[in-house]
Amino acid sequence: MESAKRRKIIKAIASAPVLSILNPNSSLSFIKDTRHKQIAVQLYTIREAIAVDPMKSLQKLYDIGFRQVETAFWPEGVSLQSAADWLKQTGLKPISAHIEIPQGDFKKTFIETAKAYDCSTLVWHGWPEDKRYNSEEGVYELIRVYNEAYRFAQSNGLSFGLHNHWWEFRNKTGKTFPFDLLHQELEPEIFFELDVYWIKVAGMDPASIIRRYGKRVKLLHMKDGPAVYHDSLATDNPDPMTALGKGSVDIPSILKAAEQVEFLVIEMDKTAGDVFTTLKESFDFLSNQLK
DSSP: OOHHHHHHHHHHHHTOOOOSOOOTTOOOOOOSSSGGGGEEEEGGGGHHHHHHOHHHHHHHHHHHTOOEEEEOOOOTTOOHHHHHHHHHHHTOEEEEEEEOOSOTTHHHHHHHHHHHHTOOEEEEOOOSOOGGGGSHHHHHHHHHHHHHHHHHHHHTTOEEEEEOOSGGGSOOSSSSOHHHHHHHHSOTTOEEEEEHHHHHHTTOOHHHHHHHHGGGEEEEEEOBSOOOOOGGGGGTOOOOBBOTTSSSSOHHHHHHHOTTOSEEEEOOSOBSSOHHHHHHHHHHHHHHHTO
16 A cells, blocks of 8 residues: 555544453464464455455455454545454454554554454554664664553553564664664564565565564564565565465475464465465465465
8 A cells, every 4th residue: 555545544443433342361372283273364465355345355365264364454434343343244353453553542543453353462564664774773762662562552451563574674773684673672572573575575584584583473474476675665566476385485494483473474465466366375375384
């Protein structure tokens, strides 16, 4: 989505009503006997289909085999109540939700989103690039922001995590790349949702990064494609992504490094062909890899 569109969607969500009481016992679960149940899908992947026919689109995800989803932002005018009802009706359980940093009015949205989805795992989506990542001083300022967000989440019985793009893994501080500094200095309970594709775009090896951060890595965004950097990425114009196993990302090595990860979240920012076909191929590939 373009930034202007994101802001419109965020504004609509911020005005949504308070919903059902959050179940404090809800959490992610590691299911060893049926490992395909570790697989979720980021709903941003099908944002265009949702805008046309939300129930039909969500049903297609269920028919593919998905039972868990990660939410993002819904089309303008869609309330949290409607979104939560659609997910319940199609049998899809939110295991995490992308959200704005809980500051100002977004503190209310943060709590309401968790209540609506009965989901205690909230992730700062990290878009667009924050220029503070370009200096060590700026990164330390962000560390203070993220730690404060974590304390707010914790005080409300929620967990808070960070999702990356490519810029957090490019060395602009003169010493180390920003995510290393975050890992060293953040409150240890702040988890990472690592996007393996963007790590590769930054020129790093995703499996090595997963091992480096260990238990802090709770979720992975799984996507595949050319994974090369170009300037148009900054305008939210990535290369079309492929089904998992058909691009340049070494999925098997990532899975070997990801024993502690609680959910593998399939996401595609853009696809060349039918998005549901690509999701089906990705789900089947990942399920087979996990057998």
